[in-house]
Amino acid sequence: MIGYYAAVRYLCRRLGQGLLVLFAVSALSFALAETAPGSIVDELRLNPRISPATIAAMRDRYGLDESLPEKYLHWLQSIWRRDFGYSVIYQGPVAPLLWPRVRNTLLLTVTATALAWLVALVVGAWAASRKGQWPDRLTAAGTTILLSVPDLLLGLLLLLLAVRTGYFPTGGLASVGFDELGTLEKLGDLGAHLFLPVTGLMLIELPTLARHVRASLIEVLQAPFIQAARATGISEQRLLVRHALRAAANPLIALFGLSVAGLLSASLVIEAVMSWPGLGLLLLEAVGARDLHLVVAAVTCSTILLIAGNLLADALLYLADPRVRPQQA
């Protein structure tokens, strides 16, 4: 019971810290976006068909003549109204733009991460169990090469593959006429569109994960309890999966928490290259159009995702390892 109480308290404290950080990030991105010269009505002013009165009304409506703290305060109020400000390029509140983008980014990143871990565990275990032999060297060479290929280039190379073979759709979320398809066809279509970005993101994540899996497994495999287990005569496979992997879980879960930031970052590039309508692509559009509220909202959202990922890693660590429980309270 005490453990449960401590866990809740710990989680609450982390949540509180997260909220503070979120607040600070939104203020920072707001200040950054606001120092930008020029505003959304500047181009309209050049248009002779729009009267100065209209422009003045627009300045008033968007609050362009307010001071920075005033503007920020107004934006905070818009969170309370749950519209997260006004997007100029989409001519409407920001919130309804945000949710589908966040959903798409989550769909992409969660699928890619799950696959990357699956492959990394298999490859890492394979390399670790044959340390110094050819599978190990092959893995080392492969991961080194993958590490050195920039995310951007990997995305372009996959696109090249898609354009050359014609097997996969090269961008977007769904085919034309998606709504008329049956449920199964819809799933198939989504899968086809997911294939390229997921593969890209997975290949970006894979080398780091596989290397860490290998390293922590090798460390565990030298532990006395593994020697003892081996002495009882259980199979190598069972030893690896049931005993070594479980003991190596701790640093790997920590790695998961650390890798969330890189994952979201890589996702932005992949989304933009493959025109996957996620949060990253939204941010790029917003920066290109100087759409203030949209930029702030997208950056804040990415921070929420990052903090949520870290909290998830904390929770997993808590579940996986009884030893960390009392210390964390």
Added chain:
Amino acid sequence: MNATPRMPRGRVLLGLLGLVYLSTIVAGFIAPVDPATQNRDFPFAPPTRLHFVDAERGVYLRPFVYRLTPDAGTFGEYAEDRSRIYPVRFLVRGAPYRVIGLFASDLHLFGTDSPSGLFLMGSDSFGRDQFSRFLHGGQISLFAGLLGAALSLGVGVVLGGLAGFYGTWIDQAIMRTAEIFLAVPWFYLLFAVRMALPLEMPPAQAFLMVLAVIGLAGWSRPALLVRGVVLSAKQRDYVVAARGLGATDAHLLRRHVLPQVMGIALTQAALLAPQYTLAEVTLSFFGLGVSEPVPSWGNMLATLQRYDVLSSYWWMFVPGIALILVFLLYYSLADVFHQRAAAF
């Protein structure tokens, strides 16, 4: 790992990297033409073939090229006009250029009299020489990474050092600020910082802008690492002893703390420089960094966003392949630095 006689790997890697950077500095000399010169009759010309043997005239020691002619009847394909040979000449006079903006010259490493030019790495959509653009673009992309790393490391070392050495509220203020920057995924942060600056600006300013964006977005991680090193260095017995003997803060910093920071700073530099080069490439790729007609590896790769270019003209990938090689060099170098710092 292998049993070959041990080479000083760090030095070899540093030498290779130095060579790469040097060749981009003297890009004007190595490149046969100005990177902005357009040759609109030859868009997307494949890399010009260097010949040594001519069917009628025999074998030459000096490489020569044939004139390219747009292939009649096809679109965007070229044939070689074999009626005349154009030898590749070395150390020729050509378009004027400046090295680091200081030394003016018009001497080029090689050139040819061929009217269609010599496209060592093909040409782009405007018929500009990809090889010349590649070298000049490397100047921007590679130095954005190196100088960006120096900038953010400099800020990181100063702030992290202050935080770790003096502690108290300075530490609190600096570290809380760093946490805010670390709470945003890297590319999201980069684009958010980019938002603070005007969309379009002249190339020289744009380069400084990219540097500023990178430095401002990237200072927090090195600061965090340096703070950790300083904190642990401060508590070592010999540092405590030196303090007890009356050493000043300045002496402690210079004599005992900074040498330890150097190890980690070098490793960080070797990791940050490629990361920041990629940051410049990504910014320019999406039209938010250095813009045309000035080449950078990012805006050169941006042509590949057109599917016809992507699938037909492989030589447009050259900057990307160069990035892979530079990354490999840097990561190997980081490995060497890391091992050395760990041994320290």
